[in-house]
Amino acid sequence: EGQLLPSSSPYTLALPDLTNLFIDIKKALSGTSEELEEISCYYVDGQGKVMRPVITVLTARAVNEHVCKHHRLLSSQLEIAKVTEMIHTASLLHDDVLDMADTRRGKPSATQRYGQRKSVMAGNYMLSVALMMLGKLDNPEVTVVLSQVLTDLVQGEFMQLGSKEKEDERFSHYLDKSFKKTASLIANSCQAVAILGGADKMVQQMCYQYGRNVGIAFQLVDDFLDFAASSNVVGKPTAVDLRLGMATAPVLFACEKFPELIPMILRRFSEPGDVEFAMECVHRSDGLQQTKLLATQHCLHAISMLQQLAPSQEKLALIAITDRVINRIK
Ligand code: FPP
Ligand code: MG
Numbered sequence: 001e002g003q004l005l006p007s008s009s010p011y012t013l014a015l016p017d018l019t020n021l022f023i024d025i026k027k028a029l030s031g032t033s034e035e036l037e038e039i040s041c042y043y044v045d046g047q048g049k050v051m052r053p054v055i056t057v058l059t060a061r062a063v064n065e066h067v068c069k070h071h072r073l074l075s076s077q078l079e080i081a082k083v084t085e086m087i088h089t090a091s092l093l094h095d096d097v098l099d100m101a102d103t104r105r106g107k108p109s110a111t112q113r114y115g116q117r118k119s120v121m122a123g124n125y126m127l128s129v130a131l132m133m134l135g136k137l138d139n140p141e142v143t144v145v146l147s148q149v150l151t152d153l154v155q156g157e158f159m160q161l162g163s164k165e166k167e168d169e170r171f172s173h174y175l176d177k178s179f180k181k182t183a184s185l186i187a188n189s190c191q192a193v194a195i196l197g198g199a200d201k202m203v204q205q206m207c208y209q210y211g212r213n214v215g216i217a218f219q220l221v222d223d224f225l226d227f228a229a230s231s232n233v234v235g236k237p238t239a240v241d242l243r244l245g246m247a248t249a250p251v252l253f254a255c256e257k258f259p260e261l262i263p264m265i266l267r268r269f270s271e272p273g274d275v276e277f278a279m280e281c282v283h284r285s286d287g288l289q290q291t292k293l294l295a296t297q298h299c300l301h302a303i304s305m306l307q308q309l310a311p312s313q314e315k316l317a318l319i320a321i322t323d324r325v326i327n328r329i330k
């Protein structure tokens with residue numbers, strides 16, 4: 001692998017495959033009422049990180065190189081990249097309703113701009129179009145794998161609504177929730193393109209585990225940024241998790257030093273001063289460092305999953321992406 005030039009950015013390699021991604025998604029969403037089209041396209045604005053399609057495309061090409069020594073993307077694999085981005089975007093339309101979010105990516109949220117009812121319907125519409133595209137691939141295995149994502153997304157949102165009484169269950173509940181709400185989409189998309197590329201079960205599992213670990217790391221960093229970043233940079237308000245009653249990794253780690261947090265976690269930070277107290281504890285503990293460390297460990301695990309794949313530029317880019325996941329600021 002030494003003689004392969006590392007690409008300057010993991011995105012550069014995936015870019016040629018993705019130039020038409022947003023145009024294609026908008027096309028797929030067209031042909032309905034003008035308003036439904038406008039709302040469902042509202043977050044198809046080129047402002048997202050496109051992380052899911054990039055990982056999907058690079059995994060696909062790394063698998064193709066491994067399986068049949070060419071790294072051309074199959075058109076079915078490109079469809080998965082679109083479906084992935086559409087499932088993600090649909091879930092954001094719904095999420096901003098659930099979270100009562102006023103802004104996203106530095107602009108008014110869809111729910112703020114068009115109202116809750118229309119946002120929900122636009123999300124449903126986008127999801128149904130995505131599922132139609134998936135169906136057209138005519139591959140039952142791939143359909144099952146990506147349908148699992150929808151079950152996981154809904155279950156993840158539900159898990160987020162509850163607090164675990166038992167201390168030893170709290171962290172595993174949090175990690176399981178993080179897998180379901182974030183990592184499942186990435187893991188299963190990676191597996192889907194591996195299936196389409198003709199990979200055997202072992203390679204499929206390696207791709208799945210790569211996506212799973214990168215996804216969990218991504219969510220850990222998201223939860224880190226909710227405390228550490230400024231809302232100007234991320235384009236959405238910060239410290240929202242606490243305000244929504246959610247204890248994420250930084251708070252759960254801070255508990256070790258400040259057990260006074262436990263009753264607050266259990267009442268979901270509902271009493272006056274709870275949110276401020278928890279923020280203070282997080283910043284006075286090593287909760288943020290521990291969260292980053294755990295994310296880093298998941299990224300190292302993700303990298304180790306690629307070990308047996310044939311050398312390729314795409315494989316190097318998948319490794320480089322983990323660095324982005326850890327060090328991103330928005
Ligand atoms: C963002 O999390 C939200 C998600 C990753 C998933 C949301 C899932 C649903 C609403 C389930 C139903 C949706 C579909 C399409 C099946 P966040 O609120 O922590 O992040 P944010 O800061 O970006 O809002
Ligand atoms: Mg949200």
Ligand code: MG
Nearest residue numbers: 095096098099
């Ligand atoms: Mg949410």
